[in-house]
Amino acid sequence: xxxxxxxxxxxxxxxxxxxxxxxxxxxxxxxxxxxxxxxxxxxxxxxxxxxxxxxxxxxxxxxxxxxxxxxxxxxxxxxxxxxxxxxxxxxxxxxxxxxxxxxxxx
Amino acid sequence: xxxxxxxxxxxxxxxxxxxxxxxxxxxxxxxxxxxxxxxxxxxxxxxxxxxxxxxxxxxxxxxxxxxxxxxxxxxxxxxxxxxxxxxxxxxxxxxxxxxxxxxxxxxxxxxxxxxx
Numbered sequence: 001x002x003x004x005x006x007x008x009x010x011x012x013x014x015x016x017x018x019x020x021x022x023x024x025x026x027x028x029x030x031x032x033x034x035x036x037x038x039x040x041x042x043x044x045x046x047x048x049x050x051x052x053x054x055x056x057x058x059x060x061x062x063x064x065x066x067x068x069x070x071x072x073x074x075x076x077x078x079x080x081x082x083x084x085x086x087x088x089x090x091x092x093x094x095x096x097x098x099x100x101x102x103x104x105x106x
Numbered sequence: 107x108x109x110x111x112x113x114x115x116x117x118x119x120x121x122x123x124x125x126x127x128x129x130x131x132x133x134x135x136x137x138x139x140x141x142x143x144x145x146x147x148x149x150x151x152x153x154x155x156x157x158x159x160x161x162x163x164x165x166x167x168x169x170x171x172x173x174x175x176x177x178x179x180x181x182x183x184x185x186x187x188x189x190x191x192x193x194x195x196x197x198x199x200x201x202x203x204x205x206x207x208x209x210x211x212x213x214x215x216x217x218x219x220x221x222x
Contacts, residue, residue, distance in 0.1 A: 034208040036151075043201055043212035044151065055210065087151055091207045095141070095153035095167075 002026050004090050006098035012106040019075040021101045023088035028068045032092035035064055035073045038100075039084045047086075048073065078103070108132040110140075110202050110213035117219045123190045126216045128202035135183040136160040139206035142176065142187050144198040145215075152198075156206050157185060192220045 003026040013019055023033065031051035036044035046055045048064035051071060061076040075082055083105055088098040113127040128140060141156040155166035157176040164176050175188045189196060200216045203209035 032207075036209075038151075043203075043215055044209075045212070046208055046210040049208035055208075089151075089153075089208070095156075097143075097151040097153065100150045 002029060002090055002094050002096055004088055004096050004098040006086075006088055006101050008101060009099065010102045010104060012104050013078050014106045015078055015080060017078045019078055019103065021073040021086055021088075021103075023066075023071040023073070023098050025069045025071075025090060029090050029092065031067045032090055033064075033066070033071050034089045034091065035062075036087045036089065037082075037084045038087065044087060075103075108204065108211055110204060110211060112200075112202060112213040112216045115217040115219070117221065118192050120193055120220055120222055122192050122220075123188060124192060124218050125186055125188045126200050126202075126218065128185045128187070128213050130183045130185070130204070133204075135178075135180055138204050140176075140178070140185040141203050141205060141209055143201045143203060143209070143212075145201070146195075146198045149198075154187070154200075158206070159185065189218075192218075194220050196220050 005024045007022045033051045035048040038044040047058050047062050052064045063074045065072050085100045085102045087100050090096045109131045111129045118124050136159045139156050139158045142154040144152050157164045159178040173190045177186045197220045203212040
């Protein structure tokens with residue numbers, strides 16, 4: 001089974017900061033990776049798919065990069081609405097989520 | 107507008123079964139698969155499996171495959187998740203989501219509480 005490991009688990013940041021969240025796969029997964037944002041008490045929302053494709057309607061301050069085993073979600077300038085938990089997800093015959101990264105107010 | 111609307115919260119006793127529904131609208135039902143994901147209290151996301159309403163094909167997570175059944179009803183554009191032999195470890199919010207690759211959109215979630 002493919003394992004997905006996110007780092008850090010918690011990230012303290014301020015409005016306007018540039019953030020990078022890492023997701024590492026235990027073996028190569030090509031670009032079969034998505035990123036989701038989840039706010040408290042709500043269902044997750046898709047941000048990025050195929051590692052770097054911005055989902056329709058998602059702010060351009062979000063971007064994704066990487067392939068193989070190393071992936072990054074970048075938020076270019078953190079906004080108040082961005083404080084949430086972020087999950088990466090591998091999909092391609094296996095479906096596995098990372099454990100999540102909580103972005104909290106510094 | 108694509109919508110997935112799930113059934114209401116359930117409270118079940120250990121050993122019982124639960125069936126959660128996910129009614130879809132705003133697109134052609136048979137053209138997209140539906141996946142199920144659950145989230146235990148304070149925990150991360152766990153993929154449970156998917157169903158293709160087009161042909162009824164299913165794929166379940168290995169750890170759940172002997173206790174889970176996913177079905178679909180094209181006449182009502184609804185997908186169902188049944189979980190049998192419930193234990194306290196099955197207490198979670200259960201989500202349906204459209205797609206067999208990336209998931210979008212998601213239903214609002216159904217809280218299933220297993221308690222004696």
